[in-house]
Amino acid sequence: xxxxLRRVLAIGLxxxxxxxxxxxxxxxxxxxxxxxxxxxxxxxxxxxxDAAKDFGLAAADYKVPQKWELxxxxxxxxxxxxxxxxxxxxxxxxxxxxxxxVDELVSNGAPxxxxxxxxxxxxxxxxxxxxxxGNSAYIGTKELLKTLTGTKKRIAHxxxxxxxxxxxxxxxxxxxxxxxxxxxxVQVIADIDAPEPAEEKINAYLAAHAxxxxxxxxxxxxxxxxxxxxxxxxxxxxxxxxxxxxDEVVLKAIKDGFVNGTMLQNPYGQGYIGTxxxxxxxxxxxxxxxxxxxxxxxxDKFIDSGTAYVAADKVDxxxxxxxxxxxxxxxxxxxxxxxxx
Amino acid sequence: MNGSLANAMRSDxxxxxxxxxxxxxxxGSFNPSFLSPLNIQVLLLAIAVNGLIAFSQMLIIAIGQMNxxxxxxxxxxxxxxxxxxxxxxxxxxxxxxxxxxxxVICGIINGVLIARTGISAxxxxxxxxxxxxxxxxxxxxxxxxYNIAESVxxxxxxxxFGVVPWLMLPTMAVGLVLWFMLNRQPIGRFILAVGGNQxxxxxxxxxxxxxxxxxHALSGFLAALAGLLLVARLQMGQPTIGDDWLILSFAAPVIxxxxxxxxxxxxxxxxxxxxIVAIITQALVLFDIDPFLVQVVLGxxxxxxxxxxxxRESRLSRKLKRL
Numbered sequence: 001x002x003x004x005l006r007r008v009l010a011i012g013l014x015x016x017x018x019x020x021x022x023x024x025x026x027x028x029x030x031x032x033x034x035x036x037x038x039x040x041x042x043x044x045x046x047x048x049x050d051a052a053k054d055f056g057l058a059a060a061d062y063k064v065p066q067k068w069e070l071x072x073x074x075x076x077x078x079x080x081x082x083x084x085x086x087x088x089x090x091x092x093x094x095x096x097x098x099x100x101x102v103d104e105l106v107s108n109g110a111p112x113x114x115x116x117x118x119x120x121x122x123x124x125x126x127x128x129x130x131x132x133x134g135n136s137a138y139i140g141t142k143e144l145l146k147t148l149t150g151t152k153k154r155i156a157h158x159x160x161x162x163x164x165x166x167x168x169x170x171x172x173x174x175x176x177x178x179x180x181x182x183x184x185x186v187q188v189i190a191d192i193d194a195p196e197p198a199e200e201k202i203n204a205y206l207a208a209h210a211x212x213x214x215x216x217x218x219x220x221x222x223x224x225x226x227x228x229x230x231x232x233x234x235x236x237x238x239x240x241x242x243x244x245x246x247d248e249v250v251l252k253a254i255k256d257g258f259v260n261g262t263m264l265q266n267p268y269g270q271g272y273i274g275t276x277x278x279x280x281x282x283x284x285x286x287x288x289x290x291x292x293x294x295x296x297x298x299x300d301k302f303i304d305s306g307t308a309y310v311a312a313d314k315v316d317x318x319x320x321x322x323x324x325x326x327x328x329x330x331x332x333x334x335x336x337x338x339x340x341x
Numbered sequence: 342m343n344g345s346l347a348n349a350m351r352s353d354x355x356x357x358x359x360x361x362x363x364x365x366x367x368x369g370s371f372n373p374s375f376l377s378p379l380n381i382q383v384l385l386l387a388i389a390v391n392g393l394i395a396f397s398q399m400l401i402i403a404i405g406q407m408n409x410x411x412x413x414x415x416x417x418x419x420x421x422x423x424x425x426x427x428x429x430x431x432x433x434x435x436x437x438x439x440x441x442x443x444x445v446i447c448g449i450i451n452g453v454l455i456a457r458t459g460i461s462a463x464x465x466x467x468x469x470x471x472x473x474x475x476x477x478x479x480x481x482x483x484x485x486x487y488n489i490a491e492s493v494x495x496x497x498x499x500x501x502f503g504v505v506p507w508l509m510l511p512t513m514a515v516g517l518v519l520w521f522m523l524n525r526q527p528i529g530r531f532i533l534a535v536g537g538n539q540x541x542x543x544x545x546x547x548x549x550x551x552x553x554x555x556x557h558a559l560s561g562f563l564a565a566l567a568g569l570l571l572v573a574r575l576q577m578g579q580p581t582i583g584d585d586w587l588i589l590s591f592a593a594p595v596i597x598x599x600x601x602x603x604x605x606x607x608x609x610x611x612x613x614x615x616x617i618v619a620i621i622t623q624a625l626v627l628f629d630i631d632p633f634l635v636q637v638v639l640g641x642x643x644x645x646x647x648x649x650x651x652x653r654e655s656r657l658s659r660k661l662k663r664l
Contacts, residue, residue, distance in 0.1 A: 037483035190632035
């Protein structure tokens with residue numbers, strides 16, 4: 001996303017709710033911490049900066065553990081707490097294993113919100129703000145199946161880290177959507193949210209089974225990128241594909257007709273709204289007990305940050321789709337989910 | 342004829358070659374598309390990059406040490422290569438040269454720290470792994486570099502006769518040079534001598550420090566070259582390049598009969614070790630193994646491959662003793 005678009009998004013959000021920084025705590029120092037290095041979370045950095053500026057926070061910094069390891073994330077979080085960070089938006093390194101660290105942070109007066117992934121209940125996290133990953137994979141599969149005209153409808157599913165709590169939800173959702181439409185998931189290739197294994201396994205699969213598959217659904221960033229390149233390389237537009245996220249490679253493959261569409265997530269909105277809420281919680285607001293939270297397999301306090309299917313006709317204006325989603329959520333967020341004096 | 346066969350059977354590469362042939366026959370008979378030109382090309386692409394990663398670790402095993410920072414060096418050099426083309430529009434050859442130089446410098450830093458401080462290579466490279474990976478993340482903020490030169494992309498996608506990827510050429514060249522160096526050149530003999538018995542090597546007048554630093558510099562160079570090849574193959578500079586290299590970097594030389602204590606490695610056997618791991622990885626995909634069991638099966642099959650080679654070696658050595 002360009003800086004211009006980010007500014008437009010931030011200004012749009014501010015004007016939409018008329019929020020000033022009057023109620024913001026000037027000493028709020030928020031950390032946005034993903035589970036490890038991953039391009040999906042890059043939008044959190046700008047979102048934190050924009051939110052810090054817009055709401056007058058002391059800081060809202062994006063801090064990345066060096067590896068996807070729970071122990072590294074926990075050490076980083078404890079270190080940040082000692083450095084004076086007093087609010088945390090966290091993608092859980094492990095939905096259960098991270099809970100004790102969250103409890104430790106909250107007991108030290110630093111509110112925690114789950115971002116992009118949820119902590120397993122019960123936890124001290126205020127709520128979880130993320131993509132309804134199961135729903136996103138379900139909608140994406142349905143969109144893919146709409147494009148398949150044959151009777152067999154055989155699809156392959158390429159997805160992410162097995163330790164990611166969302167992966168099993170995605171596998172189940174794709175299977176459910178396929179069964180509803182009379183399609184078959186002929187293969188699931190998982191644990192390929194890193195470039196080398198994704199390249200090796202996806203290409204090996206397509207080299208051997210390109211004729212045995214009619215469609216591909218991807219539900220993680222790197223597999224989507226690698227599969228987009230792979231279908232472009234074999235040049236077989238017979239195989240339909242629905243990707244996920246907004247990597248440049250994916251968007252170009254959609255424009256060129258090798259990929260049919262992509263399921264957008266909303267990482268910028270998660271970072272921006274998450275930071276805003278953490279500041280509010282520090283300023284004395286509380287989460288409404290009767291707020292209309294959704295439920296998922298991990299928590300009863302889930303808020304969907306939005307998802308949208310973008311095909312070739314809207315690929316040039318995908319930022320508008322993300323902005324609309326964020327704007328809608330932000331406009332009503334405080335009134336819906338928070339009680340502020 | 343019998344003498345040649347007996348000689349071949351005694352060599353390090355015979356066992357891995359046998360395992361490779363058996364694996365190809367089994368996988369090919371169950372899934373004929375395994376031997377299709379496209380699949381062979383995919384297999385060779387994996388071997389091209391993984392071969393360099395294995396050679397990078399093999400050189401350090403040869404001196405009786407280990408290099409945990411192979412992946413971090415490769416990843417750093419990959420993003421330097423891609424980043425220079427993307428951000429500064431540096432021509433690809435110059436960017437490649439800079440990235441390879443950084444690989445050598447990283448290796449020299451490892452070697453000097455190990456040789457001068459006397460701290461174990463495990464500890465030093467564990468620390469530098471963190472440093473190099475941290476620099477990578479500091480530069481990229483976990484964002485890929487996309488604007489790779491077209492020439493690099495075409496090399497990464499191209500294949501000779503539609504089957505042999507261009508990326509195989511540097512790996513084959515490196516393999517030949519390493520074989521020649523380890524078997525015919527003084528520096529190669531020094532490396533093996535230091536790994537075999539450091540004290541004896543020192544008494545023979547070999548400079549331990551120079552040898553250790555040279556081995557690490559070469560290891561850094563090869564890790565950097567693997568990173569460059571991966572950028573060409575992926576057509577982007579991903580910050581996560583190198584994160585998965587560690588297990589493979591040890592598995593292939595060990596399958597190839599390398600002694601972890603040092604002093605004995607084999608270039609062709611290590612390359613065959615890479616081939617075996619690549620075939621196993623592909624077979625798991627082709628046979629639709631449950632994704633939650635892939636790691637278990639992969640580990641078990643690598644153990645089986647190492648075990649088969651060790652079994653052959655022990656039988657051979659018993660036979661030789663009887664003679």
